[in-house]
Amino acid sequence: MSLALILAGGYGKRLRPLTLDKPKPLVPINDKPVIVYQLEWLKHYGIDEIALLAGYHKEKLIEELGSGSKYGVSISYVIEDEPLGTGGALKKAGHIYKNHEKFLVTNGDIITNIDPNILLASLKGKIIAAMAVVPLRSPYGVLDIDSNGFVKGFKEKPILYDYWINAGIYAFKPEIMEYLPDKGDIEMTTFPKLSSEGKMVAVKFEIPKYYWRSIDTHKDLEEVSDEITRMGGLFKML
Numbered sequence: 001m002s003l004a005l006i007l008a009g010g011y012g013k014r015l016r017p018l019t020l021d022k023p024k025p026l027v028p029i030n031d032k033p034v035i036v037y038q039l040e041w042l043k044h045y046g047i048d049e050i051a052l053l054a055g056y057h058k059e060k061l062i063e064e065l066g067s068g069s070k071y072g073v074s075i076s077y078v079i080e081d082e083p084l085g086t087g088g089a090l091k092k093a094g095h096i097y098k099n100h101e102k103f104l105v106t107n108g109d110i111i112t113n114i115d116p117n118i119l120l121a122s123l124k125g126k127i128i129a130a131m132a133v134v135p136l137r138s139p140y141g142v143l144d145i146d147s148n149g150f151v152k153g154f155k156e157k158p159i160l161y162d163y164w165i166n167a168g169i170y171a172f173k174p175e176i177m178e179y180l181p182d183k184g185d186i187e188m189t190t191f192p193k194l195s196s197e198g199k200m201v202a203v204k205f206e207i208p209k210y211y212w213r214s215i216d217t218h219k220d221l222e223e224v225s226d227e228i229t230r231m232g233g234l235f236k237m238l
Contacts, residue, residue: 002048002104003050003096003100003103003104004042004050004106005051005052005097005105006025006105006106006107007053007108008023008061009054009083011056015217021060023054023056023060024215026057026060029224034109035052035064036071037111038108039073041112041234042104043072045115045117047116048072048074049073049074050074050076051076052065052075052076052108053089053093054078055079055089058079078093084182085183085184086107088181088183090180091177091180091182094177099174101173104169104172105170105172107168107169110214111212111213111214111224111234112169112210113210113211114132114212116169119169119170119171122203123171123172127173128172128173128175128176128179128200129170129171129190129199130170130172130202131169131191131200131201131202132167132205133164133167133202133203133204134205134206135159135160135164135165135207136159137159137160138158141157142158159207164202167205170186179193179194213227
């Protein structure tokens, strides 16, 4: 079985009031919770052993997803009694992945069809961690202005291929445990150390060849709903 851990313990404060009575991964897009899109994505690529690292409203996740059998996957749960950060949550889940050669980790608020097997395949030699990166989507429309100051055109929220951002999807070897804090986020603790030792790589996934969005705001929910409807589903474009 291929293994994926989903970081699902956050409060989702920017999505309130939707997250007052449910965790962020259960917020629906087109009547389907974000986490279900993730389960379908992982299963599509042959990853059917899932561990949910849950905290806030954990009982709602367990009630909704159960064993995962109705989604064709096997789900286990690692519960935070207090916020540990992404690094602390992964360290607490060490017993889940310690006997796997490699495994996937994803944030619980990602909607994507990125091929995680490409990421897992990049863990070669001394490399302990691989990060999926995607080109930056401008949050604003931009202008095309000529040398005389005349506006020649407009581009609505273009993809900026000169800049690449963390997609919140990672592949790790079990040795990652040595780099994880008891409390704290991997972006602030683990990744800088791995990078300084030359043990981490970035794997580029181009847009629109692949689809990727992070659900952070109410506007994201609206945009992703429209985009998925327009595409006819996440895997229609592959």
